[in-house]
Amino acid sequence: MRLEYTERQNKFRAEIREWLAANVPKQPLQSFDTEEGFRQHREWEHRLNGGHWSAVTWPEHLGGRGVDLIEWLIFEEEYWRAGAPLRVNQNGIFLLAPTLMEYGTEEQKKRFLPRMAAGDDIWAQGWSEPGAGSDMAAIRCKAIRDGDHYVINGQKTWSTRAVWADWLFGLFRSDPDSVRHHGLTFVLLPLNLPGITIRPIKQLNGLPGFAEIFFDNVRVPVENRMGEEGQGWNVAMATAGFERGLMLRSPGRFQQTAKALVDLYKAEEKNVDDCSLRDAVVKSWMDAEAYTLATYATAGRLRKGEHIGPEASTNKIFWSELDLSMHETAMRLLGPRAELMEGSPDGGNIGHWLEGFLFAQAGPIYAGSNEIQRNIIAERMLGLPR
Amino acid sequence: MDFAFKDEHIAFSDSIRKFLMVEAAPEWLREIWETETGRSRELRGKLAEQGLTALSVPEEFGGIGAGDLEWVLIHQELGYYAIPDSLIDTAYLATYLLNRLPAADASLKKTWLPKIADGSARIAVGHPVNPMVADAQNADLILMWHDDEVHALTKDQVKLSFNPSIDMSRRLYKVSWTPSDATRICPARLGKQLWDGVLDRAALAGAAQLVGLTQRMLDLGIDYSATRKQFGKPIGSFQAVKHHLADVAVKAEFAKPVLYRAAYATEREQARRGVYVSHAKLAAGEAAWLGARKSMQVHGAMGYTWETDLQMFMKRAWALDAAWGDRAFHKKRIADFILADGARLGPGETFA
Ligand SMILES: Cc1cc2nc3c(=O)[nH]c(=O)nc-3n(C[C@H](O)[C@H](O)[C@H](O)COP(=O)(O)OP(=O)(O)OC[C@H]3O[C@@H](n4cnc5c(N)ncnc54)[C@H](O)[C@@H]3O)c2cc1C
Numbered sequence: 001m002r003l004e005y006t007e008r009q010n011k012f013r014a015e016i017r018e019w020l021a022a023n024v025p026k027q028p029l030q031s032f033d034t035e036e037g038f039r040q041h042r043e044w045e046h047r048l049n050g051g052h053w054s055a056v057t058w059p060e061h062l063g064g065r066g067v068d069l070i071e072w073l074i075f076e077e078e079y080w081r082a083g084a085p086l087r088v089n090q091n092g093i094f095l096l097a098p099t100l101m102e103y104g105t106e107e108q109k110k111r112f113l114p115r116m117a118a119g120d121d122i123w124a125q126g127w128s129e130p131g132a133g134s135d136m137a138a139i140r141c142k143a144i145r146d147g148d149h150y151v152i153n154g155q156k157t158w159s160t161r162a163v164w165a166d167w168l169f170g171l172f173r174s175d176p177d178s179v180r181h182h183g184l185t186f187v188l189l190p191l192n193l194p195g196i197t198i199r200p201i202k203q204l205n206g207l208p209g210f211a212e213i214f215f216d217n218v219r220v221p222v223e224n225r226m227g228e229e230g231q232g233w234n235v236a237m238a239t240a241g242f243e244r245g246l247m248l249r250s251p252g253r254f255q256q257t258a259k260a261l262v263d264l265y266k267a268e269e270k271n272v273d274d275c276s277l278r279d280a281v282v283k284s285w286m287d288a289e290a291y292t293l294a295t296y297a298t299a300g301r302l303r304k305g306e307h308i309g310p311e312a313s314t315n316k317i318f319w320s321e322l323d324l325s326m327h328e329t330a331m332r333l334l335g336p337r338a339e340l341m342e343g344s345p346d347g348g349n350i351g352h353w354l355e356g357f358l359f360a361q362a363g364p365i366y367a368g369s370n371e372i373q374r375n376i377i378a379e380r381m382l383g384l385p386r
Numbered sequence: 387m388d389f390a391f392k393d394e395h396i397a398f399s400d401s402i403r404k405f406l407m408v409e410a411a412p413e414w415l416r417e418i419w420e421t422e423t424g425r426s427r428e429l430r431g432k433l434a435e436q437g438l439t440a441l442s443v444p445e446e447f448g449g450i451g452a453g454d455l456e457w458v459l460i461h462q463e464l465g466y467y468a469i470p471d472s473l474i475d476t477a478y479l480a481t482y483l484l485n486r487l488p489a490a491d492a493s494l495k496k497t498w499l500p501k502i503a504d505g506s507a508r509i510a511v512g513h514p515v516n517p518m519v520a521d522a523q524n525a526d527l528i529l530m531w532h533d534d535e536v537h538a539l540t541k542d543q544v545k546l547s548f549n550p551s552i553d554m555s556r557r558l559y560k561v562s563w564t565p566s567d568a569t570r571i572c573p574a575r576l577g578k579q580l581w582d583g584v585l586d587r588a589a590l591a592g593a594a595q596l597v598g599l600t601q602r603m604l605d606l607g608i609d610y611s612a613t614r615k616q617f618g619k620p621i622g623s624f625q626a627v628k629h630h631l632a633d634v635a636v637k638a639e640f641a642k643p644v645l646y647r648a649a650y651a652t653e654r655e656q657a658r659r660g661v662y663v664s665h666a667k668l669a670a671g672e673a674a675w676l677g678a679r680k681s682m683q684v685h686g687a688m689g690y691t692w693e694t695d696l697q698m699f700m701k702r703a704w705a706l707d708a709a710w711g712d713r714a715f716h717k718k719r720i721a722d723f724i725l726a727d728g729a730r731l732g733p734g735e736t737f738a
Contacts, residue, residue, distance in 0.1 A: 001388060001389060001390060001391055001392075001453060001646065001650055002387065002388045003387065003388075003389070003647060003651075003737050004387070004737060005387065005737065009387075070387045074734070077622075077733035078734065080733045081732060081733040081734055112554065116656070140522070156603040156655070201705050210516050222428070245699065248718070251733070252733035252734075254730075255733045255735075256733055258732070258733055259731045259732035259733075262724050262725065262731060265725070266725060276585050279717065279722055281721075281724070282720050282721050282724065285720065285724050286644075286665050286668060286669065286720065287640075289644070289665065289736060290640045290641070290643065290644045290665075290669060291640070292736045293643035293644055293646075293647055293736065294639065294640055294642075294643045296387055296389065296643070296736070297389040297642075297643045297646075299387075300387055300388050300390065301389075301390075304390075311635075311639060314635060314636045314639040314640070317632075317636050318636055318639075318640055350533050371625075371629070372631070373632075374628060374629040374632035375628060375629075375632075377635050377636070378622075378628030378629065378631055378632045378633035378635075379491065380626070381632075381635060382604070382608050382628075382631055382632070382635060383608065383612075384608065384611060384612065384622040384627075384628050384631065385612060385619075385620045385622050385623040386623060
């Protein structure tokens with residue numbers, strides 16, 4: 001056991017800290033769920049990429065720095081610490097890219113990854129459909145082979161940032177006679193193809209953070225397929241593994257929130273006569289630390305060539321419940337001011353807590369609901385009967 | 387950055403696990419529970435044969451000289467098997483104290499450390515965070531706190547009254563005694579630091595046992611839910627039952643790295659040792675209480691009986707949670723740390 005950073009890691013931290021200090025916008029960007037905010041965030045991705053910081057774990061020839069997962073965690077810690085903008089291309093960089101590295105052809109990697117790193121292509125995910133939520137194997141949206149194209153018909157929904165994104169990756173039914181996990185194919189497609197209609201959906205905060213996507217005879221070249229035809233489920237599961245396991249929510253995010261919550265508690269303590277709040281703040285710090293420690297432990301194992309198993313499902317439950325409880329605590333600390341929207345002239349600078357509280361409601365639902373994760377833990381980790 | 391234990395530590399704790407699996411069957415533990423002292427010479431002898439009593443004793447006194455990281459794996463096994471013995475108080479805590487006594491007290495070390503190593507001595511440790519002293523009655527030596535001083539007493543110097551615990555593997559005594567120059571073996575000036583070290587190690591050992599206990603109660607729940615059938619199916623196939631046990635698995639999974647950081651910080655005497663130990667104790671206590679509650683629920687009425695083994699582990703978990711600092715005590719230590727002005731918190735501060 002060695003719970004210390006190496007010289008090299010400390011240098012890496014110093015380097016990113018210095019770069020962020022010089023480059024993080026002084027004024028917070030607008031929400032990337034607005035057109036102008038999306039543009040600002042894309043610009044920020046350009047800037048990150050200019051410093052070679054947008055995808056540090058990738059090999060250098062694809063736009064990364066070839067660093068390992070521990071350095072990635074260090075990068076993330078510094079990123080959150082600096083209050084840098086949210087990653088508008090998170091679906092691409094953290095979720096699609098690891099799958100591309102594993103299943104993509106060399107040509108696909110060269111074609112997609114550098115543009116992804118630069119923020120030239122912002123990616124959306126297309127798994128969910130009206131009839132396929134938790135039950136993803138119920139996917140019906142079709143991609144039927146016609147010569148060297150797939151012809152796509154049907155609908156996807158809840159696709160995050162699809163309103164302004166450039167590309168979509170997702171699962172489609174390529175064998176119309178297949179059922180469940182069989183006959184699905186993983187396809188990458190630009191969202192400006194003829195036959196695509198995107199209908200924005202407003203989220204709890206009123207902004208169009210996700211969208212429905214309708215496909216009407218949309219033709220996608222066969223070279224946009226990842227993995228074999230009919231093998232899409234396995235490819236998709238690899239993405240889900242990364243998502244749940246490690247890259248979707250790095251611990252720095254929750255440590256930053258926990259720290260802000262400590263500050264909020266110190267500022268508000270005298271106004272709130274509720275002795276359970278200190279307890280909740282202590283618990284927030286502990287759980288954010290626990291999540292960090294568990295992530296470092298996992299990263300250490302992966303670095304030695306081990307794989308993430310079904311225990312990854314414990315992560316998803318842990319961070320989503322942590323995020324909820326931290327924001328609930330903040331709301332309780334703010335009391336009657338908690339309802340005030342960002343920008344309320346007399347609210348003080350507190351609106352981000354409400355925004356975070358709203359978003360925390362979604363955590364136990366997306367990326368595989370927490371009930372589904374509990375099923376996975378019970379059946380695959382604990383071995384209970386189906 | 388690496389959480390992996392040394393191969394030889396893992397091999398040692400594996401061998402202890404296999405040994406306890408065979409030698410510490412619940413039926414035998416129940417028998418020991420029912421005895422007057424609650425302790426068994428035979429069990430103690432076997433623990434000594436495995437080298438457990440010698441772990442912390444320096445080599446010059448016939449021991450192995452192991453550190454806190456090696457112990458933390460062993461403590462988990464002792465928790466998993468709910469071992470009824472004063473092994474931890476004697477071989478980990480008292481030994482820690484004796485090892486660090488001023489050089490002038492060489493005679494105490496010479497007398498006691500070899501006996502600890504060979505398993506023939508039992509030593510009890512009394513600290514004000516606990517209202518009672520565990521195993522005072524069959525201790526050959528009692529080390530007591532008094533205003534940060536360390537005092538060493540034999541049984542003829544104390545009055546003991548037995549207070550039965552719901553966990554019959556714990557034997558708790560109120561100790562009445564009078565401190566004197568003759569009993570003092572360490573002044574407060576040095577004792578303060580020693581007692582802090584004892585408290586943190588005791589809480590660390592408690593946390594590790596609680597992690598082991600959580601795993602045991604989870605395993606008992608899994609086994610039961612696979613064999614018990616209702617409505618024509620194993621109850622483990624019902625989702626509500628699955629989710630009870632999955633919740634325990636989540637808590638257990640996230641208590642472990644917290645425990646390991648605490649052990650690491652303790653072995654290295656890092657400045658944040660106490661905070662990290664408190665964190666471990668709280669995380670493990672919560673996991674174990676949830677493990678008890680959920681496993682109880684999964685067992686149905688069977689879980690509410692004396693006959694079912696689950697009770698032995700639940701009671702241990704309930705008791706250990708508040709031993710060597712209850713939740714209020716450990717939460718306060720964390721609150722004092724995170725709410726202090728200028729506390730270094732947030733991303734990048736985890737391993738400071
Ligand atoms: C903010 C947000 C962003 C999203 N972004 C995307 C995206 O970019 N791309 C995309 O494809 N999708 C996205 N989703 C959709 C997300 O993947 C689905 O919401 C999720 O898979 C759950 O599906 P559902 O909403 O249809 O709920 P349902 O599946 O209808 O579930 C409703 C409730 O029933 C429970 N339930 C369902 N089945 C079971 C079962 N077997 N056992 C126990 N309980 C069960 C669920 O846990 C949940 O509580 C997003 C969702 C949100 C909230």
